[in-house]
Amino acid sequence: MTNTSHEVVKGPHHSGDAAPIALSAHSITKRFPGVLANDSVDFDVRAGEVHTLLGENGAGKSTLAAMLCGLYQPDSGYLLRNGQQISLSSPRAGLQHGIAMVHQHFRLVDRFTVAENVVLGSRNLSFTLNRKTIDEKVAAVAESYGLPIDPGAIVGDLSVGQRQRVEIVKALYQGAEILLLDEPTAVLVPAEVEKLFENVHAMTAAGKSIVFISHKLGEVVEISDRVTVLRGGKVTGHVSGRGSTDTKELARLMVGRDINLSTQRASHPTGHEVLQIRELSLQTEGVDILSNISFNVHEGEMVGIAGVAGNGQRELADTIAGLISPTAGTISIGGAMATDRGPIAARELGLAYVPEDRLGMGLVPSMSILDNLLLTRDRHIVVDRASVRPEATRLIDQFEIKANDADHVARKLSGGNAQKVLLARELSGGRAATKLLVVCSPTRGLDVGAIETVRRLLDDARSAGQAILLISEDLDEIMSLADRILVLYRGAIVHETSGEAAQLATVGAAMAGLSTEGAA
Amino acid sequence: MRAPFRIVFEQRSETPKYLSAFVPLVSVLAALLAGAIFLMATGYSVGETYSNMLQDGFLSSRGLTDTLGLSTVLICMGIGAAFAFQMNLYNIGGEGQGYLGMIGGAWAGLALGPHLPSVIMIPTVLLIGAAFGAVWIFVPAFVRARLGTSEIVTTLLLTYIAASLVNHFIYTPNSYFRAPDVTFPMGRTVPDSAKLTALGDTRMYPTFFIVVALALFLFWIVKRTEFGYRIQVIADSPRAAHYAGINARRTTMQVMLISGALAGLGGATLIVGEFGKLDPGITMLGYGYAGIVIAALARNNFAAIIVSGILFSGLRVGGDKLQITTSTPIHIGVMLQGAILLFALGGEAFRRYKIRTVRMQAVAQ
Numbered sequence: 001m002t003n004t005s006h007e008v009v010k011g012p013h014h015s016g017d018a019a020p021i022a023l024s025a026h027s028i029t030k031r032f033p034g035v036l037a038n039d040s041v042d043f044d045v046r047a048g049e050v051h052t053l054l055g056e057n058g059a060g061k062s063t064l065a066a067m068l069c070g071l072y073q074p075d076s077g078y079l080l081r082n083g084q085q086i087s088l089s090s091p092r093a094g095l096q097h098g099i100a101m102v103h104q105h106f107r108l109v110d111r112f113t114v115a116e117n118v119v120l121g122s123r124n125l126s127f128t129l130n131r132k133t134i135d136e137k138v139a140a141v142a143e144s145y146g147l148p149i150d151p152g153a154i155v156g157d158l159s160v161g162q163r164q165r166v167e168i169v170k171a172l173y174q175g176a177e178i179l180l181l182d183e184p185t186a187v188l189v190p191a192e193v194e195k196l197f198e199n200v201h202a203m204t205a206a207g208k209s210i211v212f213i214s215h216k217l218g219e220v221v222e223i224s225d226r227v228t229v230l231r232g233g234k235v236t237g238h239v240s241g242r243g244s245t246d247t248k249e250l251a252r253l254m255v256g257r258d259i260n261l262s263t264q265r266a267s268h269p270t271g272h273e274v275l276q277i278r279e280l281s282l283q284t285e286g287v288d289i290l291s292n293i294s295f296n297v298h299e300g301e302m303v304g305i306a307g308v309a310g311n312g313q314r315e316l317a318d319t320i321a322g323l324i325s326p327t328a329g330t331i332s333i334g335g336a337m338a339t340d341r342g343p344i345a346a347r348e349l350g351l352a353y354v355p356e357d358r359l360g361m362g363l364v365p366s367m368s369i370l371d372n373l374l375l376t377r378d379r380h381i382v383v384d385r386a387s388v389r390p391e392a393t394r395l396i397d398q399f400e401i402k403a404n405d406a407d408h409v410a411r412k413l414s415g416g417n418a419q420k421v422l423l424a425r426e427l428s429g430g431r432a433a434t435k436l437l438v439v440c441s442p443t444r445g446l447d448v449g450a451i452e453t454v455r456r457l458l459d460d461a462r463s464a465g466q467a468i469l470l471i472s473e474d475l476d477e478i479m480s481l482a483d484r485i486l487v488l489y490r491g492a493i494v495h496e497t498s499g500e501a502a503q504l505a506t507v508g509a510a511m512a513g514l515s516t517e518g519a520a
Numbered sequence: 521m522r523a524p525f526r527i528v529f530e531q532r533s534e535t536p537k538y539l540s541a542f543v544p545l546v547s548v549l550a551a552l553l554a555g556a557i558f559l560m561a562t563g564y565s566v567g568e569t570y571s572n573m574l575q576d577g578f579l580s581s582r583g584l585t586d587t588l589g590l591s592t593v594l595i596c597m598g599i600g601a602a603f604a605f606q607m608n609l610y611n612i613g614g615e616g617q618g619y620l621g622m623i624g625g626a627w628a629g630l631a632l633g634p635h636l637p638s639v640i641m642i643p644t645v646l647l648i649g650a651a652f653g654a655v656w657i658f659v660p661a662f663v664r665a666r667l668g669t670s671e672i673v674t675t676l677l678l679t680y681i682a683a684s685l686v687n688h689f690i691y692t693p694n695s696y697f698r699a700p701d702v703t704f705p706m707g708r709t710v711p712d713s714a715k716l717t718a719l720g721d722t723r724m725y726p727t728f729f730i731v732v733a734l735a736l737f738l739f740w741i742v743k744r745t746e747f748g749y750r751i752q753v754i755a756d757s758p759r760a761a762h763y764a765g766i767n768a769r770r771t772t773m774q775v776m777l778i779s780g781a782l783a784g785l786g787g788a789t790l791i792v793g794e795f796g797k798l799d800p801g802i803t804m805l806g807y808g809y810a811g812i813v814i815a816a817l818a819r820n821n822f823a824a825i826i827v828s829g830i831l832f833s834g835l836r837v838g839g840d841k842l843q844i845t846t847s848t849p850i851h852i853g854v855m856l857q858g859a860i861l862l863f864a865l866g867g868e869a870f871r872r873y874k875i876r877t878v879r880m881q882a883v884a885q
Contacts, residue, residue, distance in 0.1 A: 321763075322765075323762060323763065342765055343762075343763065343764065343765035344765035347765070353763070355763060357759070360757050360759055360760060361757070361759045361760050361762075361763050362760070362763065363760065364752070364753050364756050364757050364760045365756060365757060366752075366756045367752065367753070367756065371749070371752075374749065375753065375760065375763075375764045376763075376764055379746045379749060380746065381745060381746050381747075382744055382745050382746070383744060383745060383746055383748075383749050
């Protein structure tokens, strides 16, 4: 291995050492206009193992995977399949070598049955389809890997998790030996993730190789035999040994700097309770999304909710903001009941909400900064833009938003500037002075400069006495900002600690559900 | 052998301002060009046909006033369609809502006309026509707002029922709407108090100014009011609307009902104006469908609809007169309308995409 960067080897055994290398990539470089997506990347996967490609958005994971399956061709470098050099001109060529990708966005025909989707694209189909034979063949493939699925079901009627299973069965039916799973858990609810992981184990036990692509530390630790970390198109480290991997180390390799951002915590005593949540539960279509959550946030305090995406964070935020009605439990803001009273009532009580999805939920893309400021404010029957304009101009100045003027359209702002507009609106109050700020993934996808600005703004808001609920998948962010940390796992709070006493390993384990499994 | 060039559609990050005006203009020209091909193929003189149309539609005083007269109902149908379209609600049943507007207007005129003066009757006929249009879209609006049922299907299908209703009211013996003592089935004319007089020696009615004022008022509503703001938020991002506590269901209901009412008003302008009665001939004229094209051509801009409505009206008036003055088939006008829609919609691609040719790269290995 000619890797000059970090090499961390953990654990007593190197799983799959005996197994031969099924597929390897050597010095792969891929350039897109203006971006070096992959910079001499080396990667290999053995038969019967799960090798994870870990990295932040834009780190080059998906590009590498696309080259491994023939979707893209490398500018330089080469691939070896069982030691033989191969060149993949298309995904079909990849399939001929037993390599298949399961995309994040499924490529299924909704109106076809499972079996029809699975055989779709097979070259050796007879002119007339014998449904029964196909159904049996598909069912046989599915069962041999413990992927129970009804071949006759219409794909459009299936859940997301089941559709993903259809994609996997399709790949296996087509003879895949190496499966590339591109962010497979991004679309799944926790229970489905568990099921997926069982399927992954069944496949590796049968000698298949899995390339697992993810940016979620918790699940990576849970599923991987080996991990390759990418950052800015380069490999920054390899880690091996299932379960014993240090998330802190992975995070460092992934983010690229020591996770030692100056910790900022409340320097003054915190005040009254602003947000009180009591026994909050939420069920959607019989599935528990949030179960029995209780906590408080005080004036001048920042409470961080850590957790892997899809564990109920977004629903928790939406419920507090009055967008979703809880199944049970109460929410009060500033001592007044906010449960079931809707988003406008919540805002009148002093709530401000920065959702995870900035452009499209927090901001209206086609509208100007000025009009976006009006979104959460009281608008008169005839909208008086002239009277809001001075404030808009002042906020653009104060929050250092790079925009021509208040008429600058939100869609044309960079991610960081869009987030600043959103924060400017939410922090400056609208229907009432802001008492409680709920922020979701406030720095996701931003560059370092913008991340620092956003964090400073949050810290300033806390110093000004606002209560802040910070919901983020970015554990570092929570570790360095929050005064108290709660870990959300499968809709329940499984761990609570003060910001000072928080241990990355403990919190990380709780995020992955490890501590609860021990308790249960 | 592969071609050395490949045509690539590249998404524009923003649409240049000039294109917004340029595309509709070029669409009209392209449609005229397409029409020219058919004219030539069928042996008519292109230059003569088009100059006749221009003369009869816009340049002669008779033509111009006829055009403005017809544009009244067309602009009204156009703003009705656009009012729903702007929120991505595709009410394509303006045609049927227009019939209901006529039925409502004719009923109001016949029932109340003998008792009330003109000052009260004219607004009453128009408002009842609008109300009937709104009633006709109520069910599509309700199921769309509550259940998300496609309004395209429901509004279109209701148009056929509306057409049957019009015929029923005229062809049924002893129908309230049918002219008595006439063997030939036709509508009973409303009393004079429910009718406006044409302006001078023209076929233009004062409703033209009402409709133009209404279009400008809607332009203002959309740009300047909270209601317009709400519509824009929902149109662009339903999730942002939900986030901001905007009630999308209620707004959907409101917008669709207004859209139907405007189409109904269009129908009622024919009662106080040119027709003066419920006339089954309306089902052959397609004013409501024309409104869809007019709205599309103006990109749902209410001020621009005044222009596209008049343009369209001129094409129809000029086209209709062709058959009388020359023997060119009336269908050339109809075909041009269709071609304009086609090119206007096709032109959208140019607003959103840049078209480039790319030299093919040498194929690696």
